[in-house]
Amino acid sequence: MPDRFYLTxxxxxxxxxxxxxxxxxxxxxxxxxxxxxxRGIPTRFLTGTxxxxxxxAIRAAEEGVTSRQFVDDKVALFRAAEDxxxxxxxxxxxxTDPDHLRSAQEMVRRAYANGDIYVGRYEGWYxxxxxxxxxxDVLETAAGTICPNHPDVPLQWLTERNWFxxxxxxxxxxxxxxxxxxxxxxxxxxxxxxxxxxxxxxxxFSISRAGAGWGIPFPIREDGSSALLxxxxxxxxxxTIYVWWDALINYITxxxxxxxxxxxxxxxxxxxxxxxxxxxRFHTLFWPxxxxxxxxxxxxxxxxxxxxxxxxxxxxxxxxxxxxxxDFVAAFGADGARYVALRExxxxxxxxxxxxxxxxxxxxxxxxxxxxxxxxxxxxAGRYLGGERPAAxxxxxxxxxxxxxxxxxxxxxxxxxxxxxxxLEALWEFVGAANRLVEVEQPWALAKAAKAGDDAAAAxxxxxxxxxxxxxxxxxxxxxxxxxxxxxxxxxxxxYAYGWGPDGNGGPxxxxxxxxxxxxxxxxxxxxxxPLFPRLEIxxxxx
RNA sequence: GGCUGGGUAGCUCAGUGGUAGAGCAAGCGGCUCAUAAUCGCUAGGUCACAGGUUCGAAUCCUGUCCCAGCUACCA
Numbered sequence: 001m002p003d004r005f006y007l008t009x010x011x012x013x014x015x016x017x018x019x020x021x022x023x024x025x026x027x028x029x030x031x032x033x034x035x036x037x038x039r040g041i042p043t044r045f046l047t048g049t050x051x052x053x054x055x056x057a058i059r060a061a062e063e064g065v066t067s068r069q070f071v072d073d074k075v076a077l078f079r080a081a082e083d084x085x086x087x088x089x090x091x092x093x094x095x096t097d098p099d100h101l102r103s104a105q106e107m108v109r110r111a112y113a114n115g116d117i118y119v120g121r122y123e124g125w126y127x128x129x130x131x132x133x134x135x136x137d138v139l140e141t142a143a144g145t146i147c148p149n150h151p152d153v154p155l156q157w158l159t160e161r162n163w164f165x166x167x168x169x170x171x172x173x174x175x176x177x178x179x180x181x182x183x184x185x186x187x188x189x190x191x192x193x194x195x196x197x198x199x200x201x202x203x204x205f206s207i208s209r210a211g212a213g214w215g216i217p218f219p220i221r222e223d224g225s226s227a228l229l230x231x232x233x234x235x236x237x238x239x240t241i242y243v244w245w246d247a248l249i250n251y252i253t254x255x256x257x258x259x260x261x262x263x264x265x266x267x268x269x270x271x272x273x274x275x276x277x278x279x280x281r282f283h284t285l286f287w288p289x290x291x292x293x294x295x296x297x298x299x300x301x302x303x304x305x306x307x308x309x310x311x312x313x314x315x316x317x318x319x320x321x322x323x324x325x326x327d328f329v330a331a332f333g334a335d336g337a338r339y340v341a342l343r344e345x346x347x348x349x350x351x352x353x354x355x356x357x358x359x360x361x362x363x364x365x366x367x368x369x370x371x372x373x374x375x376x377x378x379x380x381a382g383r384y385l386g387g388e389r390p391a392a393x394x395x396x397x398x399x400x401x402x403x404x405x406x407x408x409x410x411x412x413x414x415x416x417x418x419x420x421x422x423x424l425e426a427l428w429e430f431v432g433a434a435n436r437l438v439e440v441e442q443p444w445a446l447a448k449a450a451k452a453g454d455d456a457a458a459a460x461x462x463x464x465x466x467x468x469x470x471x472x473x474x475x476x477x478x479x480x481x482x483x484x485x486x487x488x489x490x491x492x493x494x495x496y497a498y499g500w501g502p503d504g505n506g507g508p509x510x511x512x513x514x515x516x517x518x519x520x521x522x523x524x525x526x527x528x529x530x531p532l533f534p535r536l537e538i539x540x541x542x543x
Numbered sequence: 544g545g546c547u548g549g550g551u552a553g554c555u556c557a558g559u560g561g562u563a564g565a566g567c568a569a570g571c572g573g574c575u576c577a578u579a580a581u582c583g584c585u586a587g588g589u590c591a592c593a594g595g596u597u598c599g600a601a602u603c604c605u606g607u608c609c610c611a612g613c614u615a616c617c618a
Binding site for chain 2: 011012013014015050051052053055056095122124167189190192193194196197200202203204205206207242243244246247277278279280281282285286306312344346349350351352357360361363364367368369371372373374375376377378379380381383384425428432435436438439440442443444447529531532533534535
């Protein structure tokens with residue numbers, strides 16, 4: 001068992017309210033974090049927002065508010081949505097946090113001291129409305145080169161002096177790193193893509209922008225002197241830190257760099273970065289090299305997930321085909337929302353999702369299969385045994401008990417591999433087995449025979465219901481990282497205590513609790529049955 | 544254009560040489576403990592298309608069509 005686990009999500013761009021497609025990654029990471037916490041592994045889970053860019057400054061000006069006010073408003077929306085989804089970060093980091101400024105600037109100083117950054121020229125097509133455009137994003141037309149989003153605005157070819165990072169110097173080290181750490185980037189096909197990119201040759205990239213803007217001040221002047229002015233402000237002539245040298249560095253800021261060396265030594269390197277495929281290159285090539293330049297270790301693993309699609313199209317705010325997380329929680333409840341999001345989306349690739357598919361999944365898996373299993377189990381035990389909790393049979397004497405270990409192993413294996421949807425699939429096959437056991441054993445018939453004086457039937461009834469109670473306990477606990485709100489409610493109906501806190505910390509070791517019959521010897525009383533996941537008949541929300 | 548991966552039941556997908564599979568959705572039946580739930584059965588596929596290798600191909604080879612990803616500096 002690892003002695004600690006540090007995981008992060010990408011930080012979301014704070015320019016709008018969050019969509020489900022953005023928070024899906026955070027839900028998944030939260031489940032992984034809880035999975036570690038509940039096992040008793042000290043866990044640090046970092047998520048947050050990326051708040052610097054000229055675009056944000058422009059948007060804020062358009063709305064007549066300061067950039068700071070603008071991002072504060074957006075961050076409040078993210079935090080509200082994440083609270084509704086029971087997201088439990090150990091720190092919610094903002095790139096506008098004061099310690100992040102120190103962190104990013106320190107990284108620049110270290111790269112400079114190491115000889116890895118130099119002043120160069122960044123050239124490119126510049127759209128007055130959008131800034132620098134990638135050469136692949138501009139169109140060559142008879143009227144000249146234009147920006148596809150603003151065809152009437154002439155593009156300008158601009159040259160800007162700014163700082164570059166010597167990524168080219170890390171080509172060999174990156175190749176060796178990939179060779180020595182075959183699990184660094186997952187899934188494998190993403191790793192292969194990155195390997196192909198490395199082999200094609202790495203070029204330096206720019207890490208600053210000229211002029212003072214809404215960003216972290218670049219701490220060094222062109223002559224190498226500090227850009228700190230006597231009054232404590234930064235020389236605007238030094239410019240600002242650009243994009244990745246700001247955003248990526250949140251992962252070490254969030255672990256204590258550079259203010260708290262002890263904390264940083266405890267949590268770095270990160271065990272897992274969870275990111276989307278659009279930013280894989282920055283996390284798996286730029287980021288290790290940046291860290292090495294500063295004398296720090298590369299992260300241990302980067303998981304690259306796909307996108308949520310609606311009818312084949314990527315969900316996005318600009319397309320308008322996204323789901324509001326608050327609508328989602330209102331319809332499914334926090335646990336239902338987390339479950340269907342993680343069960344319907346294959347975490348290693350793009351997945352087409354729809355409101356109808358979420359409803360079908362909720363009704364089939366939660367209302368019908370699992371919710372109803374708990375309900376019928378608690379009802380039967382209450383009716384036939386007077387509410388006294390029956391003990392599970394020995395694993396070898398029970399079809400469910402003898403199947404459990406294999407289910408558990410497969411579920412754990414998939415969780416470790418970030419394939420949360422497959423972990424849940426494995427668990428729900430066991431739910432199906434439990435429902436089938438009810439049909440085979442027909443406890444109502446056993447109860448009738450027992451009432452007529454058949455002692456063997458009475459013993460069998462207790463055993464079967466004990467197995468079913470145990471199955472409900474185990475599934476609720478194994479699914480608790482995904483449905484942290486539902487698990488204590490299930491355990492309460494079964495007459496068991498739930499020892500973990502709202503963030504999954506503080507309880508007993510989960511793996512011990514997930515042994516078949518772990519509490520078979522303890523007497524207990526079942527509570528009144530109460531539907532956990534009411535069946536849904538609702539329509540998609542308007543808009 | 545180049546490289547990689549895919550196109551299998553209405554939907555989402557599994558299946559790398561031996562008589563086509565799962566879940567959901569649909570139809571029929573059983574049961575009654577349960578949230579009209581659950582259990583069983585049925586139906587539904589020239590496995591993108593065309594050739595080839597083989598006793599035998601969804602699976603291997605060739606070609607074609609279609610889709611997706613990667614092919615450097617967006618936050």
